Amino acid sequence: MIHLQDLSRTYASDEIETTALGGIDLAVEAGEFVAIMGPSGCGKSTLLNIIGTIDRPTDGRYLFEGADIARAPEAELAKLRRDRLGFVFQSFNLIDELTIAENVALGLAYRSMPAREKKDRVAAAMDKVGIAHRARHFPHQLSGGQQQRAAIARAIVGDPKLILADEPTGNLDTDNGAQVMNILTGLNQDGATIVMVTHSPSHADMARRRIEMLDGRIVASTACAI
Numbered sequence: 001m002i003h004l005q006d007l008s009r010t011y012a013s014d015e016i017e018t019t020a021l022g023g024i025d026l027a028v029e030a031g032e033f034v035a036i037m038g039p040s041g042c043g044k045s046t047l048l049n050i051i052g053t054i055d056r057p058t059d060g061r062y063l064f065e066g067a068d069i070a071r072a073p074e075a076e077l078a079k080l081r082r083d084r085l086g087f088v089f090q091s092f093n094l095i096d097e098l099t100i101a102e103n104v105a106l107g108l109a110y111r112s113m114p115a116r117e118k119k120d121r122v123a124a125a126m127d128k129v130g131i132a133h134r135a136r137h138f139p140h141q142l143s144g145g146q147q148q149r150a151a152i153a154r155a156i157v158g159d160p161k162l163i164l165a166d167e168p169t170g171n172l173d174t175d176n177g178a179q180v181m182n183i184l185t186g187l188n189q190d191g192a193t194i195v196m197v198t199h200s201p202s203h204a205d206m207a208r209r210r211i212e213m214l215d216g217r218i219v220a221s222t223a224c225a226i
């Protein structure tokens with residue numbers, strides 16, 4: 001599904017050039033669940049952002065389902081994100097002024113489908129993560145764990161092939177973190193490909209493969225025993 005070839009990302013300012021990623025080679029097949037680990041500043045978020053087409057590589061190739069999209073027009077990438085990708089962030093990123101159902105519906109923004117279908121999909125996504133009973137609540141009325149589950153519902157309501165999660169359990173206590181991991185594991189078993197950045201070794205072990213990064217490079221890739 002994803003093939004990164006000799007991919008790099010540098011940030012240039014007047015005085016210094018920072019190499020966030022240097023010579024990344026990575027293949028992620030459809031149906032995989034990959035955890036990315038490594039110390040702060042090693043390039044994990046940059047890598048996830050490039051895979052999610054929110055950022056672009058400075059050099060190298062990014063093939064998504066065979067098509068080189070490293071330099072694709074922004075409109076094409078926006079369509080790819082809308083139709084194929086789902087994002088989950090550490091800080092949930094829900095909109096405070098919208099109800100949970102309205103937040104989840106944002107995952108279908110710019111999708112043309114009958115209102116009835118949108119409503120059904122939103123209900124099904126909320127149901128899947130166990131927050132249907134909070135549909136009319138606002139984010140601040142929910143616990144952190146519930147908010148992250150709502151954010152996952154927003155990410156999956158469009159039925160994405162690839163879910164990108166940047167420290168999805170980073171702001172959660174043990175129990176809520178475990179719930180979120182169980183949801184992600186279930187989504188993977190149902191066919192979604194997942195790439196997740198995490199600092200938690202036990203959560204990384206719930207993925208099928210663990211990638212270790214250091215100084216903008218991948219230094220190890222190991223299959224997890226599950």
Ligand code: ADP
Binds near residue numbers: 019038039042043045
């Ligand atoms: P991680 O997610 O592993 O903590 P990041 O991908 O956020 O690492 O950052 C990798 C490197 O790139 C760091 O040295 C960071 O300072 C640098 N970096 C990230 N974003 C920017 C930016 N917008 N401008 C300049 N340097 C950046």
